[in-house]
Amino acid sequence: MISFENVGLRYGIGREVLSDLSFQVAPNSFQFLTGPSGAGKTSLLRLMLLSLSPTRGLVKVFGKEAASIKPEQMPIIRRKIGVVFQDFRLLDHLTTYENVALPLQVRGKMEQDYRQDVRDLLDWVGLGDRMHVHPPVLSGGEKQRAAIARALIDQPDVLLADEPTGNVDPPLARRILRLFIELHRSGTSVVIATHDLSLMDQYDARRLVLNSGRLQIYD
Amino acid sequence: MTDKDKPPLKKKHTKEQTERVIPKRQPKPLRSGQSIVPRETVAGTALVFVIAIMTFLACLTLGAVSMVKDSAAKWQNDISREVTIQIRPFDDLEMEQAIRDASQIALAFDGVSKVTALNDKETARLLEPWLGAGLQLDELPVPRLLTVTLNDGKRPDFEEMRKQLEEKVPGSTLDDHRTWVDRLTTMALTMVAIGTSVFLLMMAATITTVIFATRGAMAGNKDVVDVLHFVGADSRFISREFQNHFLIMGLKGATCGAVGAIILFIVLGLWSSSSLATPEGDQISALFGTFALSWSGYFWMIVVLIVVAFLTALTSSFTVRRQVNNLQNYRKN
Secondary structure (H helix, E strand, O other): OEEEEEEEEEOOOOOEEEEEEEEEEOOOOEEEEEOOOOOOHHHHHHHHOOOOOOOEEEEEEOOEEHHHOOHHHHHHHHHHEEEEOOOOOOOOOOOHHHHHHHHHHHOOOOHHHHHHHHHHHHHHOOOOOOOOOOHHHOOHHHHHHHHHHHHHOOOOOEEEEEOOOOOOOHHHHHHHHHHHHHHHHOOOEEEEEOOOHHHHHOOOOEEEEEEOOEEEEEO | OOOOOOOOOOOOOOHHHHHHHHHHHOOOOOOOOOOOOOOOOHHHHHHHHHHHHHHHHHHHHHHHHHHHHHHHHHHHHHHHOEEEEEEOOOOOOOHHHHHHHHHHHHHOOOOEEEEEEOOHHHHHHHHHHHHOOOOOHHHOOOOEEEEEEEOOOOOOOHHHHHHHHHHHOOOEEEEOOHHHHHHHHHHHHHHHHHHHHHHHHHHHHHHHHHHHHHHHHHHOOHHHHHHHHHOOOOHHHHHHHHHHHHHHHHHHHHHHHHHHHHHHHHHHHHHHHHOOOOHHHHHHHHHHOOOOOOHHHHHHHHHHHHHHHHHHHHHHHHHHHHHHHHHHOHHHO
16 A cells, blocks of 8 residues: 655755665554654655655555656545644634535535534544534644544545644543544554554554664564 | 444435434534635735735726826817918908908818808907907908818818918918927827836736735645645645635725725716816816716726736636645655
8 A cells, every 4th residue: 555665765965864664554454653752753654645755765655656646646645545643734714523524525525415424523533512613722632633533534545643642631542542443444554653652552553663764663 | 342432434324314413413503604715814804905005006097097098189189170271461462352262262172171260359369468458450460360170080181272272362371280289199199108108017016016915825825725735635626715715805905996996086087077167177177188087997997907806816826736736746745
């Protein structure tokens, strides 16, 4: 689904922040991406999301070499990848409901076709009574859950989550993890970037450990 | 995992179920009524304001140029529709006969509609500023003037008319005002050229200001474009959203500016026509005619309004397309 071969990344003329990365995210797989702060987790996620191109090496997404993907094909690839940003990236002028429904709206779906799905998902992530409010009045944890709901709403083939439990309490973190596990069971490949060891201990999954720009894989 | 913990994925509802459930569970509106592009932003309000001011100034310039052009054309037309025959008196010249002869010669030419001879009273009034009141023309060798009115669009053969007058009416001369017409034409063309240049400069300033103001307002929407891109919106969808939004803003601003200018011209026109008999009104009407803007002037103001609004929409569309293309182009990332 996503494969890296000898991928290296440097910003400008600095040293390589990621070196010789070779791994695959297989279909219907579940993995944690971990490592200390500044190890390059977010950069690696951005490489997987195709919002960064590597300095060297080969990146393939859904069987296509990333460098050969034409700009007009990019939205189709993006629709297969759900992403939870560390800074949430919710649109402040839209309600929580509208933010979560956004991926469906940009695909041209009619509101009456997805309204109940969005409400159910927001109920499940605990935002059932907050769906009419705007993000500026949500707490950090609520924003996190809204961002997760937005990434999941169209059931992507791959879900990339950057510190998805960073702003929530342990019970909700467990619940969000169970959501990701259930999503994985329904056929989605999941990559969760986290440095929360307790979260990783709750589910036996493959671990991609980044340290000083190099990757170690524990299957 | 209990049923409660299971996420509601792959759960589909029929339309009937959705409609049945919503009234009970929707105490507040889910939708804010906002478009995907935020409406009420400081940059957006400032953009509308800038567009309104620039459109107002552009329309004022356009109106002024249009009035100068119309007035110049009117002066030129008025003076070129008349020529003058002057008959100088001689000792043995029968003036009344000479006037009749000259009139007949002039009327024989194609393009002449009428010939009017200034009578003694009119001639005396014409000379009053120089020679004083109570002038007796019989006592002075004052030349007599005949005004020859021409048909619109037709010019008689002045050379032939001049030749016949010199032969048949001694002491007569024909003044076709060519020198004045040429001077006025040059002056009118110069004024129109200057006015058009000023208008073009104003439009260039308006276009540049609108482009930069739009791009400034767009900069505040970069995050919106990023999010739309990452949730899978294609460039056409994103640019359409922004284009529609900025078209409305452009129309708002440009309409305010253009309507403001139109109202100003109407008010000035009404004021000018109501003060025709006053010294100020006479001064203005001497320069601008009746200070009334022609329909074509108002038409071109509406054109300016539309151009500014579409320019705003196109600029936003172009800017957002470039931003989305950068996001979509993997090699540029």
